[in-house]
Amino acid sequence: MPNDEKCKDCPGCDKKETRWREDFPVQWDKDEYVTRREMVKFLSLGSLLIAGANFIAASVPHLQRAGKFPKMKIASVDQIAAGDSQLFRYPTDEDPCILVRDRAGDLVAYSQVCTHLSCAVVHRPEENTLFCPCHHGYFSVEEGRPTAGPPTRPLPRIKLQQSGNDIYAIGIEV
Amino acid sequence: MNRQEQGTTLFTALLALVGVGVIVQLWLLSASVDALFRHDSGTPLHAAIASGVLFLINAALLLYLFGFDKRLRRP
Numbered sequence: 001m002p003n004d005e006k007c008k009d010c011p012g013c014d015k016k017e018t019r020w021r022e023d024f025p026v027q028w029d030k031d032e033y034v035t036r037r038e039m040v041k042f043l044s045l046g047s048l049l050i051a052g053a054n055f056i057a058a059s060v061p062h063l064q065r066a067g068k069f070p071k072m073k074i075a076s077v078d079q080i081a082a083g084d085s086q087l088f089r090y091p092t093d094e095d096p097c098i099l100v101r102d103r104a105g106d107l108v109a110y111s112q113v114c115t116h117l118s119c120a121v122v123h124r125p126e127e128n129t130l131f132c133p134c135h136h137g138y139f140s141v142e143e144g145r146p147t148a149g150p151p152t153r154p155l156p157r158i159k160l161q162q163s164g165n166d167i168y169a170i171g172i173e174v
Numbered sequence: 175m176n177r178q179e180q181g182t183t184l185f186t187a188l189l190a191l192v193g194v195g196v197i198v199q200l201w202l203l204s205a206s207v208d209a210l211f212r213h214d215s216g217t218p219l220h221a222a223i224a225s226g227v228l229f230l231i232n233a234a235l236l237l238y239l240f241g242f243d244k245r246l247r248r249p
Contacts, residue, residue: 036185037239043192044236050199051222051229057206058222061215111213118212156213174215 061174069159069171074109075099076165085123087112090158090169096120097158099167102141103128107167109158110144116151130155188235195228202228 074088074097085100088109096112100123110130112120119134129147130139137149144155159171202221209217 036189037243040185040189040192040236040239043189043196044232047192047196047199047229047232050196050203051225054199054203054206054218054222054225057203057210058218060210061213061218113213115212115214153214174213 069169071161071168071170073166074169075167077107077162077167078165080107083125083128085125088169091172097169098123098130099158099160100130100141107160107162108141108144109160109169110139110155111158111172113155114151115146115153115155116149121155185239188239192232192235195232199225199228 069091072090074090075086080086080099080101082101082105083103085098088097088099089095090097090109097109098112098121099107099109101107110121114121114132114134114137116132116135116137119132121130121132121137121139123129123141124131127138128141130141130144131137132139132149132151135150137151138147139145139151139155140147144157146152146154157173158169159173161168161170202225206218206221209215209221
């Protein structure tokens with residue numbers, strides 16, 4: 001077929017008919033038509049897939065919790081004075097945490113990621129709080145619960161174990 | 175309104191309902207992923223339950239559509 005022959009699918013169209021269209025004839029107008037029924041079926045299948053993805057997302061924290069956290073040395077007792085703090089990473093290098101020794105001398109550690117919008121919290125010894133500078137969120141040093149500002153959930157607490165002069169992180173309480 | 179027009183309206187409404195349900199599910203999924211990055215384990219669970227309920231509603235609407243088609247084809 002010569003290349004200058006007009007397209008037969010759409011009457012008003014100026015497109016040139018191509019060879020492959022002649023060799024593999026398809027009713028293009030019917031092929032491209034999607035009925036409401038087909039659309040509902042497609043959306044329902046999409047709905048099933050999204051629900052499945054949602055259940056997978058919900059199971060991720062439980063699967064992570066099932067995996068054991070490593071025991072990792074994070075500091076020495078004599079390195080950190082009362083009212084002082086020290087940064088470390090646990091359980092991976094992607095997870096910043098903060099170790100605080102309160103005025104009473106007790107050691108506590110929390111994830112440094114603010115539960116509001118994931119900024120890094122810092123220790124304010126003068127107020128005995130953990131402070132998020134992004135949106136002025138405050139957390140108590142003793143329990144990690146939010147005391148002021150936009151955060152509503154407590155900071156994840158790092159479980160500590162003291163062995164002689166060494167302080168180890170052994171897990172996370174969410 | 176004749177029966178054909180009623181059917182068209184019904185299926186358009188059904189399509190719109192299912193479409194809105196899927197959009198809400200997508201929003202729930204994005205909220206779940208956002209919560210995961212914030213180490214929040216409660217929100218994804220609630221979002222998954224809500225998403226499952228929406229899927230059941232969508233599936234019920236689809237079953238209604240299949241039933242409707244079956245009745246139409248019955249001699």
